Amino acid sequence: MSVAHRHQWYQHILDAIPAIEKEAKAVARAEGLGRHAGRYGLYQGSSSTPGRLPDYVLDAIVRANRKEVLPARHIADEIRELVKHVYGDEYDVCVTNTAEAGLRVAYETLMAPPSMRKGDQYRARVLQILGEDFEWGAGYGRAFPPRYKNLAIDRTVTGGELGIDGKSLNNLDTLFVRAPGVRYEIHGCKPNLVPLMADLDVDATLARLSRTAERHAGTLTGVHAVGYDTPGWGFGERDADGHPRLMKGMAALASDHDVPFVIDAATCLPFVGLDPRRIGADVMIYSMDKAGRAPISGLIIGRAEPLSAIRKSMGWDGPRTGGVSSYSKGVFSMHDPGRDSLVGLHAFLKTLVDDPKKVTDPVDGMHAILMEELASFKPRRFANQLVVTKSHHMGGLELNYAGTWHGGNDGSGFGLPLFNLEDLYADTNAIDRALVAMGQAPSTIYGGNVLIGPGLGLIDRQGDLLPEVARAAFRGLIKAFEIVARHAGLED
Numbered sequence: 001m002s003v004a005h006r007h008q009w010y011q012h013i014l015d016a017i018p019a020i021e022k023e024a025k026a027v028a029r030a031e032g033l034g035r036h037a038g039r040y041g042l043y044q045g046s047s048s049t050p051g052r053l054p055d056y057v058l059d060a061i062v063r064a065n066r067k068e069v070l071p072a073r074h075i076a077d078e079i080r081e082l083v084k085h086v087y088g089d090e091y092d093v094c095v096t097n098t099a100e101a102g103l104r105v106a107y108e109t110l111m112a113p114p115s116m117r118k119g120d121q122y123r124a125r126v127l128q129i130l131g132e133d134f135e136w137g138a139g140y141g142r143a144f145p146p147r148y149k150n151l152a153i154d155r156t157v158t159g160g161e162l163g164i165d166g167k168s169l170n171n172l173d174t175l176f177v178r179a180p181g182v183r184y185e186i187h188g189c190k191p192n193l194v195p196l197m198a199d200l201d202v203d204a205t206l207a208r209l210s211r212t213a214e215r216h217a218g219t220l221t222g223v224h225a226v227g228y229d230t231p232g233w234g235f236g237e238r239d240a241d242g243h244p245r246l247m248k249g250m251a252a253l254a255s256d257h258d259v260p261f262v263i264d265a266a267t268c269l270p271f272v273g274l275d276p277r278r279i280g281a282d283v284m285i286y287s288m289d290k291a292g293r294a295p296i297s298g299l300i301i302g303r304a305e306p307l308s309a310i311r312k313s314m315g316w317d318g319p320r321t322g323g324v325s326s327y328s329k330g331v332f333s334m335h336d337p338g339r340d341s342l343v344g345l346h347a348f349l350k351t352l353v354d355d356p357k358k359v360t361d362p363v364d365g366m367h368a369i370l371m372e373e374l375a376s377f378k379p380r381r382f383a384n385q386l387v388v389t390k391s392h393h394m395g396g397l398e399l400n401y402a403g404t405w406h407g408g409n410d411g412s413g414f415g416l417p418l419f420n421l422e423d424l425y426a427d428t429n430a431i432d433r434a435l436v437a438m439g440q441a442p443s444t445i446y447g448g449n450v451l452i453g454p455g456l457g458l459i460d461r462q463g464d465l466l467p468e469v470a471r472a473a474f475r476g477l478i479k480a481f482e483i484v485a486r487h488a489g490l491e492d
Contacts, residue, residue, distance in 0.1 A: 003489075006186070006187070006414070007191065009414060009488065009489075010187070010188060010189050010191070010417070011189075012487075012488070012489075013189065013417055013430050013484070013487065013488050014189040014428060014430070016430070016487040016488075017428075017430050017433050019487065020430050020433060020434050020437075020483055020484060020487055021433055021434065021436075021437040022437075023434075023483050024433075024434040024435070024437035024438050024479070024480060024483055025437050025438065027438065027479050027483065028437070028438035028439055028476065031472075031475060031476075031479065032472075033438055033439060033472050033475065033476055034439060036439060036457070036469055036472050036473075037438075037439025037440075038439055039457045039469075040439075040440060040441065040456055040457030040458060040469050040472070040473055041440050041441025041442070041443060041456035041457060041473070042435070042440065042441075042443045042444075042450070042451075042452050042453075042456070042473050042477060043396065043443055043444045043451045043452055043453045043455070043456065044290055044291070044453050044454075044455025044456045045267045045290050045291070045444045045451050045453060046290070046442075046444065047098065047287065047289055047290070047296060049441055049442065049456065050289040050290070050296065050455070051289075051290075051293065051453075051454075051455025051456050051459075052455075052461075053293060053294075053295065053344060054293050054459070054461060054462060054463040055461045055462060056347060056348075056351055056462070056463070057293055057294060057295075057344045057347045057348050058344075059347075060343050060344060060346070060347035061295075061340050061343050061344050061347075064339070064340065064343040065340070070339065071327070072327045072328070072336075072338075072339045072342055073325055073326060073327040075339065075342040075343055075346055076095065076316065076325065076327055076342060077325055078346050079093055079095060079342065079345065079346050079349060080092065080093050080325070082346070082349050082350060082353060083270075083301055083349075085353070086270075086271055086353060087275075087276065087277060087301070088277075089304070090303060090304050091276065091277070091301060091302065091303060091304060091307070092301075092302070092303075092304045092307035092308065092311065093299065093300065093301050093307065094300045094307060094310050094311050094314050094316055095297055095298065095299055095300070095337055095341075095342060095345060096297070096298035096299075096300065096314070096332070096335040096336070096337065097296065097297060097298065097335050097336060097337045097338075097341070098287065098296060098297070098298045098335075099264070099266040099285050099286060099287030099288075099298040099299075100136070100266075100287075100298070101298050101332075101335035102285040102286075102298035102299070102300045102335075103136060103137060103140075103262075103264055103266075103285050103298075104140070104167075104335075105300070105310055105313060105314065105332050105335060106260075106262050106283050106285060106300065106306075106310060107126070107137070107140045107169060107172070107222075107262070108140075108169055108313075109306075109309050109310050109313045110222060110260045110262065110282075110283070110306055110309065110310070111124060111126050111172070111221045111222035111224075111259070111260065111262070112124060112140075112169045112170070112171075112172045112221075113170070113171050113172065113221070115170065121170060121171045122171065122219070123171050123172075123173060123219050124141075124171060124172050124173065124219060124221040124222075125141070125144065125172075125173040125174070125175045125216050125219045125220055125221065126140075126141055126172065126173070126174055126175060126220075126221060126222040126223070126224050127175045127177065127209065127212060127213055127216070127220060127222070127223045127224070127253075128174065128175070128176065128177070128223070128224040128225065129176075129177055129178075129179050129205065129209070129225070129234065130148070130176045130177060130178050130179070130182075130184070130195060131179060131182065131195045131197050131200075131226065131233065131234055132194075132195050132197055132226065132232065132233055132234075132446075132447045132449070133226045133233070133264075133421075134151070134152075134176070134195075134226070135151065135152045136226070136264055136266070137174070137224040137226070137262075137264055138151070138152055138174040138176070139152045139167045139168070140167060140168060140169045140172055140174070141168070141169065141172040141173045141174035142168070142172070142173050142174065143173070143174050143176060144173045144174065144175050144176065145176070148174075148176050151193065173219070175212065175216055175220075177205075177208055177209050177212050178208075179195075179197070179200050179201070179204075179205040179208070179234060180200075180201040180204035180205055180208060181199045181200045181201035181204065181205070182195050182196060182197050182199070182200050182234065183195075183196040183199070183405075184196075185405075185418075187417075187418035187419070187420055188418065188419050188420040188422060188423045188428070189419065189423055189426075189428035189429075189430075190420065190422040190423050190426050190428055191420075192420040192421070192422045193420070194418055194420050194446075194447050194448070195447065196402040196405070196418075196447070196448055197231070197232060197233055197234035197447075198231040198232060198234075198236065198387065198400055198402055198403065198448075200234040200236075200237075200246070202237050202245045202246045202249065205234075205246060206246070206249040206250070206253070209223075209249075209250065209253055210253055213253055213257055217257060220257055220259055221259055222254070222259045222260050222261075222262060223250055223251075223253060223254040223257075223259060223260070223261045223262070224261075224262050224263075224264070225246075225247060225250055225261070225262075225263050225264070226263075226264050227247070227263035227264055227265030227266075227268060227274065227281075227284060228265070228267070228268065228391070228393070228394055228398075229244050229247075229268075229273070229274055229391055229393045229394065230389045230391055230394065230398040230400070230449075231387055231389060231398070231400055232389075232398050232400040232402070232447065232448065232449035233449075234246060235247060236389070241278065243274070243278050243279050244274070244279065247263070247274070247279045247280070247281070248279050248280055251279060251280025251281060251282075252280065254280075254282070255280065260282040260283060260306055261280060261281055261282045261283075262281075262282060262283045262285070263276075263279075263281045263283065263284045263285070264285055265284050265285060265286050265393075266285065266286060266287040266290065267287060267290045267291055267394060267395075267451070268286055268291055268393050268394050268395065269286065269291050269292060269352065269359065269392065269393060269394070269395045270284070270286055270299065270301055270349070270352070271349070271352040271353055271356065272352055272356045272359060272360055272392045272393070273391075273392060273393030273394070273395075274393050276301060276302060276303075281302065282302050282303050282306050283300060283301075283302035283303070283306055283307070283310070284300075284301050284302060285298060285299070285300050286298065286299040286300075286301070287299075288345055288348065290395075290453075290455075291394060291395025291396060291453055291455070292345075292348055292395070293348050293351075293359070293455070293463060294341070294344045294345040294347075294348040294349075295337075295340060295341040295344040295345065296337070296341060297337045297341045297342070297344075297345045298335075298337075299345065312330060313330050313331050313332050314328075314330045314331075314332045314333070314335065314336065315327065315328050315329035315330025315331075315332075315333055315336075316330070351463075358462075358463050358464075359392075359395065359463065360392045361464070361465065362454040362458070362459050362463070362464065362465035363390060363391075363392055363395060363396055363397070363453075363454065364390070365465040365467060365470070366396070366397060366452065366454060366458070366465065366470050367388070367390040367397055369467060369470050369471050369474060370388060370397060370399070370452070370474050371388065373471065373474040373475055373478055374386065374388070374474075374478065376478060377478050377481065377482075378478075378481070378482040378485070378491075378492060379482070379485050379490055379491060379492045380492050381492060382401070382404045382415065382416055382485075382490075385401065385403035385404045385406065385415070386399060386400070386401050386403070386404075387399075387400040387401075387403060388400075394451075394453075395453055395454075396451065396452050396453030396454065397451075397452040397453075398449055398450070398451060398452070399449070399450040399452060400448055400449050400450075401415070401416050401448050401449075401450070402415075402418065402447070402448030402449075403415075404416045405418065405448075414488070414489075414490065416481065416484075416485060416488075416490065417430065417431070417484060417485075417488055418447070418448050419431065419432075419445060419446055420446055420447065421446045421447070423446065424444070424445070424446050429445055429446070430484045430487075431443075431445055431480050431481060431484050432445055432480075434479075434480035434483050434484060435476055435477065435480050438476045438479070438480070439476075440473060440476055441456050441457075443477075450477065454470070457469060458470045458473060
């Protein structure tokens with residue numbers, strides 16, 4: 001295959017998808033992967049295909065439903081006690097029905113301008129890095145500078161103007177900063193911006209963030225970060241205590257400007273993951289049906305002061321008739337999870353506290369198996385450009401292959417195909433299409449990152465890893481790369 005330009009190359013890959021799928025099915029038969037077909041996948045990171053609940057969560061829900069009366073407030077208070085037991089009395093918690101709901105509550109409560117009182121609303125700006133997954137927080141504000149105004153819409157084929165209108169907050173801007181060291185390139189069958197973040201320069205990025213914050217100090221109301229602790233999201237560089245330097249620097253910047261630092265740690269875990277006390281987060285938000293094993297729910301953990309405002313907005317901070325807690329009487333009562341979601345969430349959080357290895361051991365076991373299977377990765381010349389990061393915070397692994405584009409590995413300058421988030425939504429990611437053809441559930445692969453977790457059929461009902469199934473999933477992943485690379489003209 002001879003192509004001169006990247007867009008021609010991606011068109012060739014798109015045209016080859018039917019042949020890729022046919023070959024993937026044949027490989028699955030030859031490798032014996034069919035025995036797991038329809039019963040496993042690499043990652044449970046989407047609420048559209050969550051992992052199944054383990055018995056220790058299901059049993060708690062069943063027990064709760066055998067009680068004639070069980071007010072939701074009582075379970076919410078148990079979750080509060082658990083969080084304070086781990087993080088101390090200066091921290092608090094609130095639960096929403098999803099992480100996106102938690103993000104909206106935090107934005108509107110802590111960073112959007114007030115909507116009441118006389119006079120015009122002032123403008124407010126939230127500072128964030130232009131990086132992977134920027135749209136989740138950025139979608140609440142209008143982009144500044146205007147060159148980025150179409151980005152959030154471009155990141156989802158289902159959003160468009162109506163989706164953005166439904167999310168936007170009044171007089172709120174998103175202040176984008178490009179991070180030095182990040183390569184901003186157009187990739188994918190649905191061409192779009194892909195921030196390649198593994199080589200982010202922490203000191204230069206913090207300096208640029210600081211200069212931008214100073215220029216906009218009169219309107220700055222918050223600092224936001226996507227809270228994954230891996231190189232693919234720019235947080236690979238750690239301090240001596242093992243905490244991401246960039247996160248701590250952003251926390252210090254927010255503190256200097258007396259604005260909250262809000263971290264969207266959606267596909268992550270509390271307690272066994274990053275500690276908000278150590279990284280300086282005012283608020284961290286989690287999606288507990290992804291890396292977590294809970295029913296759908298969003299978890300907000302943070303300092304007691306901002307959480308007091310959030311709890312009041314959700315109607316959790318005490319009824320007017322007395323008492324120190326309540327449930328579902330606030331502005332955001334439409335974001336309340338149901339009682340069974342609270343019960344299941346509490347059961348999972350209690351397991352994280354009492355028996356954390358129940359959740360972290362599968363991650364450790366998966367890492368060992370993946371490293372063994374990568375010994376057969378093809379094309380071989382790209383194998384040493386793969387970066388595998390184990391993260392208990394993310395409850396899984398990140399396989400980053402953006403390094404295959406570091407220059408001329410195959411003579412053309414092309415590395416392994418980089419698909420973007422739009423490709424994931426539009427079903428034009430050839431690697432994922434190969435995996436689905438092999439019998440796996442759709443995977444989360446974009447921006448040069450493959451996200452891997454145990455939730456989709458790789459653990460049993462007790463939450464323990466199934467090594468044989470995990471090995472089959474990884475073997476399928478490696479074969480999918482090999483097939484797509486061959487059709488892309490990258491074979492050894």
